[in-house]
Amino acid sequence: MDRVYEMPEEPNVDPISSLEEDVIRGANPRFTFPFGILFSTFLYCGEAASALYMVRIYRKNSETYWMAYTFSFFMFSSIMVQLTLIFVHRDLAKDKPLSLFMHLILLGPVIRCLEAMIKYLTLLKKEGQEEPYVSLTRKKMLINGEEVLIEWEVGHSIRTLAMHRNAYKRMSQIQAFLGSVPQLTYQLYVTLISAEVPLGRVVLMVFSLISVTYGATLCNMLAIQIKYDEYKIRLGPLEVLCITIWRTLEITSRLLILVLFSATLKLKAVPFLLLNFLIILFEPWVKFWRSGAQMPNNIEKNFSQVGTLVVLISITVLYAGINFSCWSALQLKLADRDLVEKGQNWGHMGLHYSVRLVENVIMVLVFKFFGVKVLLNYCHSLIALQLIIAYLISIGFMLLFFQYLHPLRSLFTHNIVDYLHCVCCHRHPRGRVENLEPSFDAEARQSVV
Numbered sequence: 281m282d283r284v285y286e287m288p289e290e291p292n293v294d295p296i297s298s299l300e301e302d303v304i305r306g307a308n309p310r311f312t313f314p315f316g317i318l319f320s321t322f323l324y325c326g327e328a329a330s331a332l333y334m335v336r337i338y339r340k341n342s343e344t345y346w347m348a349y350t351f352s353f354f355m356f357s358s359i360m361v362q363l364t365l366i367f368v369h370r371d372l373a374k375d376k377p378l379s380l381f382m383h384l385i386l387l388g389p390v391i392r393c394l395e396a397m398i399k400y401l402t403l404l405k406k407e408g409q410e411e412p413y414v415s416l417t418r419k420k421m422l423i424n425g426e427e428v429l430i431e432w433e434v435g436h437s438i439r440t441l442a443m444h445r446n447a448y449k450r451m452s453q454i455q456a457f458l459g460s461v462p463q464l465t466y467q468l469y470v471t472l473i474s475a476e477v478p479l480g481r482v483v484l485m486v487f488s489l490i491s492v493t494y495g496a497t498l499c500n501m502l503a504i505q506i507k508y509d510e511y512k513i514r515l516g517p518l519e520v521l522c523i524t525i526w527r528t529l530e531i532t533s534r535l536l537i538l539v540l541f542s543a544t545l546k547l548k549a550v551p552f553l554l555l556n557f558l559i560i561l562f563e564p565w566v567k568f569w570r571s572g573a574q575m576p577n578n579i580e581k582n583f584s585q586v587g588t589l590v591v592l593i594s595i596t597v598l599y600a601g602i603n604f605s606c607w608s609a610l611q612l613k614l615a616d617r618d619l620v621e622k623g624q625n626w627g628h629m630g631l632h633y634s635v636r637l638v639e640n641v642i643m644v645l646v647f648k649f650f651g652v653k654v655l656l657n658y659c660h661s662l663i664a665l666q667l668i669i670a671y672l673i674s675i676g677f678m679l680l681f682f683q684y685l686h687p688l689r690s691l692f693t694h695n696i697v698d699y700l701h702c703v704c705c706h707r708h709p710r711g712r713v714e715n716l717e718p719s720f721d722a723e724a725r726q727s728v729v
Contacts (some may be wrong), residue, residue: 311403311438314396320448321393322453322587324361325490328386330353330484331463337480348441349466350569357459362388364454368447375534389451395446403437419512422690429645430512449498456495457601461535464488468539489532496527496606507622508688519685522677529674530606533667534640540663541643544650556639561600564612571616595619607632607678633675640671 331354338347362383365371367629369392371379384389389718418431434442466483471477501524516521542549573586592614611621611628621628645666682689 304428311400311441314400314441314445317393317444317448319394319494320452321389321453323452323494324389327455327460327463327484327487327491328358330480330487333480334484337478341378346470347378350463353459353463357455357463358386360454360458361451362386363594364451365389365392365447368443368450380720389448392447394440397450398443398504399444403441406437410521415584418510420510421512422688443522452491452498453495453502453602454598456492457598457605460488460491460495461601465535465538467541468535472539472543489507491547492531493528495522496531496602497523499602499606500527500609504687506618506620507624508691511688513687515687519681519687522681522685526674526677526681529670529677533650533670534605534636537640537647537667538642540647540667542606551563557600558601558602561596564569564596564599566612568614571615571714575614592619603632607636608682625707633678637675641668644668 289315301406331350335347335351335354338344338350366380366383369379379388379391382388416431417434420427420429420430424565450629462486467481467488470484471481490558499519538553540566542553544553575585575592596612598615599610607629611625613619613621631649646665648660648664686692
């Protein structure tokens, strides 16, 4: 479980409270109202209710295909959400018949939200009292440019509430990229070819868009936490705003381009899109097989080889779903113990955005030259230009975040400007090595705890 807790804005550094050399006793973590859990539950219930309403409307209008696809996207994401919550909370090894029953009827997020609220109210009632069961947690922090190791006590109740938060973060990503993305894409496609915009479909698309944006924003935050697990990370409002704008523009422009491309070629677009998805899906497995490594056995100690394989397949499906619509911010590495590449791989990011930009330009050109007049009173050239500009602006916000707003950008051995110099200017590497010697020394110091 990720060790992510709420801490005061500035840790109370007291020389007297030092436990040992280079270790500082920090203030006890604070618990806050679980807004994220409530918001994720609201999105899940809202999207589910609006999807079921549209299924009823499609059935009433004898639109069988639209009904089947809408219901399939809803069911697949809902089942994956239930399995995610069960896996994170390890319910199969516990005697919780009510929770399992609620998951069975696809209302697991609701009962989990109630459990989290009850835990929060219990903590609120016992505020100021010492818990009998505590554990020590250590994290490194950057304070005024200096790296310090802070240790603080975490009570059992706060740890349980943190587990609920982490479970809902993962649930939001599952819902966003395995449910909301295909649902939003399909409903946009139906709206485009039918030239009708009923209120129920608008509500469903709004819930899906919010879910996708929220899931993509969480994807960035979780990626930072996973890559820098030993650090306590704090994102300010400006950083979150930059990530939100970046992800909103990236996803909306990408999905609209996919919809226009699909509306232009109809069934002829399916092989292209399917091949695109399969390449992303099998890329981590090809690298794993070529490495000759053994299958990781540290995912869950009670899992058999079959269970581990099922989990890895689910992770790769989610990874492919994320990369199909936006950048995952992580590179999956099945041969590694942590399953992800923890280094800051600028090459992987640059390759992803270069390939996606070329794909988007090709699909937009297909729409411009071969598309029927699907949008009345709108110029196809203007639509194509606006979508490409929106995608380029999203890349600009991404570069802005990594260059100036990343919370741990001082740990980068290379930044965006360095990478662009290497790619665009082809400078001799000898000069780069001389300039980067202090960074390697700093990195060696950071690896010592």
